[in-house]
Amino acid sequence: MISKDVFNFLKQLEKNNNRDWFNENKLTFKALESDIKVFYNSINEKLNVHDKTDKVKVFRIYRDVRFSKNKLPYKTHFSGSFHRVKPNLRGGYYFHIQPNNESFVATGFWDPSKEDLLRIRKEFEIDDDEIRTIIENKTFKSVWEDLQGDALKTAPKGFDKEHKAIDLIRRKQFIFTKKFTDKEVQSKDILEQIDKAFKDIRPYFDYMSDVLNTNLNGESLI
Template sequence: MNFERLFDFLETLNKNNSKEWMDENRNQYETVKADYVKWLEDLDLKLSKIDENYYSSSGKKAINRINNNLLYHPNKPTYKDHFGAGLDKRPKTGDFYIHLGIQEIFVAGGFYKPKSELLKSIREAIDYNGDEFKEIINSKTFQKHFGGLMEDEAKLKTSPKGFSQDHKHIELLRLKSFAAMKPFKRKEVLSNDFKDQVIETYKAMLPFRRYLNKAVTV
């Protein structure tokens, strides 16, 4: 995978963010995209050998559209400044997300601002066995890779409906997102072992994601 070419394309696109430019350079985009899709499919195959419950998907299905949704975000540029892809995403579960951009590069997973019914299920799981969840996120492996949960600026200042203020896990129950993220530098993406680093990140996040996915599917 030529990640240098991927970043070069994104930087040029960011400076010429228009449909007219994209139409003129469609072949360049398709070449970069096809290269990345192939890389994702090899990663998908490797990850499927780690977890027996892994939900496999093609690279074309995993990769996100590069167009911004201007219907809901009319002030955004026509195209994104990154390639995003989600793997191991069974319907109504959290995915394993890879974000390669000119501003941010990271691997993340879990649930970022989930719908109310999913959030309710996660809170119920924490109410039932929050000690297990705390043990996962406080483990040496999780802390080493992610440093804890992603900061949640939307978290409640009081207790959610149905839970008391003095609940032993009240700080977790106040959250509206349950996600973990590991940032990467561009030089790490360009290194020969980037795929191995992503695989190690997947392994480190697996207990966390298993807990959350079980919470929303049981």
């Protein structure tokens, strides 16, 4: 479980986002951070029952303010990611803990390489029926809703702006998210809820992994 203390600390940090307050409360932070890491490792253990992921990465709470207009030193959330084992498995999982009902899980492709992005777009150009069948499935949408992510305003170079799949081809990211309330995150079954959502993304991941591991003739690249 994720305790109420986690949310209380993050709320206080949001009001006192400065080094003096943080240093005064660093022992509390370290204790909570330790519990959070245990929870993220529990998610990873669940994932590896039905998938294969690398070691979990829990992100630091310290913000990199060097190139940011926002100079607040600390994030007001906890977060961590889980990457599937390449080259066979593609895609990644993410869990974000933030008060005021801002917690969520996310899955998909945040920053595909130039080569992967072109391969995905070419697949959609040839045939977008299979991907639409997956992401428009009622059961799938009841969990993950609509495809999200940044997109170009027009067609990428070399693609027809009138193509019937241009809504997919224009995308630069291919992400799904699912929100959780504070109450849900603190519930006894939150670990199971997260794991179920991650299981439900598999048809999408299986399809994208197959696309990225084959050429346009369907021949394996690995």
